[in-house]
Amino acid sequence: MDISMQPDSSDYRPRQRTPDSLRVQRARQRWLLLGVAAWSLAGCERESVMTTLSDAPRHPPAISSASTQDAQGTEDLNPRLLRRFKPLTIEASSNVSLVHLGRMLYFEPLLSRTGKVSCNSRHPLTSYGTTATAVAVGIDGRRGARNAPSTFNAAGHFRQFWDGRAANLEEQAAGPIENPAVMGMTAEQVLKALRGVEGYRAAFAKAYPADKAALSFNHVTGAIATFERGLITPGRWDRYLLGDHSALSSRDKDGAKLFANLGCMVCHTGAYVGGSMFEKLGVQIPWPNQHDRGRAQVSQNAADAMVFKVPSLRNVAQTAPYFHDGSVAKLEAAVRLMAYHQLGVTLDSSEIQDIVAWLGALTGDIPREYIRRPNLPAAVRP
Numbered sequence: 001m002d003i004s005m006q007p008d009s010s011d012y013r014p015r016q017r018t019p020d021s022l023r024v025q026r027a028r029q030r031w032l033l034l035g036v037a038a039w040s041l042a043g044c045e046r047e048s049v050m051t052t053l054s055d056a057p058r059h060p061p062a063i064s065s066a067s068t069q070d071a072q073g074t075e076d077l078n079p080r081l082l083r084r085f086k087p088l089t090i091e092a093s094s095n096v097s098l099v100h101l102g103r104m105l106y107f108e109p110l111l112s113r114t115g116k117v118s119c120n121s122r123h124p125l126t127s128y129g130t131t132a133t134a135v136a137v138g139i140d141g142r143r144g145a146r147n148a149p150s151t152f153n154a155a156g157h158f159r160q161f162w163d164g165r166a167a168n169l170e171e172q173a174a175g176p177i178e179n180p181a182v183m184g185m186t187a188e189q190v191l192k193a194l195r196g197v198e199g200y201r202a203a204f205a206k207a208y209p210a211d212k213a214a215l216s217f218n219h220v221t222g223a224i225a226t227f228e229r230g231l232i233t234p235g236r237w238d239r240y241l242l243g244d245h246s247a248l249s250s251r252d253k254d255g256a257k258l259f260a261n262l263g264c265m266v267c268h269t270g271a272y273v274g275g276s277m278f279e280k281l282g283v284q285i286p287w288p289n290q291h292d293r294g295r296a297q298v299s300q301n302a303a304d305a306m307v308f309k310v311p312s313l314r315n316v317a318q319t320a321p322y323f324h325d326g327s328v329a330k331l332e333a334a335v336r337l338m339a340y341h342q343l344g345v346t347l348d349s350s351e352i353q354d355i356v357a358w359l360g361a362l363t364g365d366i367p368r369e370y371i372r373r374p375n376l377p378a379a380v381r382p
């Protein structure tokens with residue numbers, strides 16, 4: 001991207017535009033206002049997004065596409081923009097027995113009817129907590145309707161699932177276990193299976209010592225959720241936010257500026273670069289696949305049609321394919337579609353590459369020790 005072309009980055013518009021650029025500009029302003037409303041509703045800092053966007057550097061230094069590889073002359077991001085993002089802070093629980101129990105249950109195929117599917121089969125922790133298939137595959141190879149989101153950093157999202165139907169990780173964990181197409185168990189069947197295993201009776205008693213009925217379904221989902229709260233992946237972006245300005249390349253920084261100035265940041269914001277609000281997919285230009293109505297299926301409110309949770313973009317470079325339907329294989333295409341359908345803007349390939357570079361900086365370090373596959377208690381396994 002050639003920022004030198006732009007007299008004022010707060011009024012940034014890409015060079016390639018859709019034919020009716022005025023309409024697009026108006027539409028963009030309209031959704032920005034909507035974004036501000038969503039922002040306030042989401043309980044974020046009240047300071048207006050408009051203010052933030054117009055706080056972008058007034059006269060950015062001349063950085064030509066050629067010089068973006070050059071550390072010289074690179075301007076860091078405006079601190080007021082940066083305040084919209086936060087480094088990851090949540091830490092794993094210090095209750096070692098509870099975390100250990102949760103880890104075993106995460107890897108435990110006895111939680112499924114066939115004894116073959118575990119949380120880790122759909123959300124493999126060595127692959128950034130998700131599989132490369134478009135839609136999730138459950139027992140007997142049955143295919144779900146949506147792409148499996150990553151379990152990494154999920155604890156910080158304001159709600160769980162693409163349609164936000166679970167309030168927290170505990171509620172989320174019960175969903176797939178009891179879903180006939182995913183793990184296909186009832187709560188009673190889960191308890192029966194686990195009570196039959198001496199190792200689990202002991203592990204539950206140790207994790208929940210104050211509780212006489214330690215092996216309950218609430219404790220199964222509670223232990224899994226506690227383990228998941230430690231699935232945090234800080235990376236280069238966090239180091240940058242904490243003050244290490246060498247953690248991002250100049251191209252990454254250009255991408256971050258574009259992300260902010262275009263308005264992606266209004267929806268994908270905060271510590272998780274998303275995961276904090278619901279938004280319509282296709283704000284400006286309708287999304288082609290209207291089959292899945294998103295939140296409308298939960299709320300039964302027609303106004304929620306095509307509304308989904310804004311996903312976190314943490315580790316997004318590692319979690320293809322994209323979108324609730326897993327329909328897009330490449331991150332470049334996902335960025336292009338987002339700009340077009342959410343903002344009514346057509347990006348050129350260099351702009352897309354800048355944003356993709358920055359999204360790469362959101363790839364964090366997997367906590368290898370924490371996710372090490374545990375030895376599961378001896379049991380009769382199918």
Ligand code: HEC
Pocket residue numbers: 162259262263264265266267268278279280281283308309310311312313316319321322323324325334335338339342343355
């Ligand atoms: C109006 C809110 C909004 C804006 C603005 C927005 N997004 Fe999104 N984004 C969403 C929603 C909602 C989804 C989830 C869509 C779905 O249901 O699949 C999403 C999904 C994505 C995904 C796919 C993530 C995944 O894991 O599947 C990427 C990548 C992405 N956005 C990047 C961007 C970029 C880059 C921009 C700016 C060009 C942007 N978004 C602007 C709301 C927004």
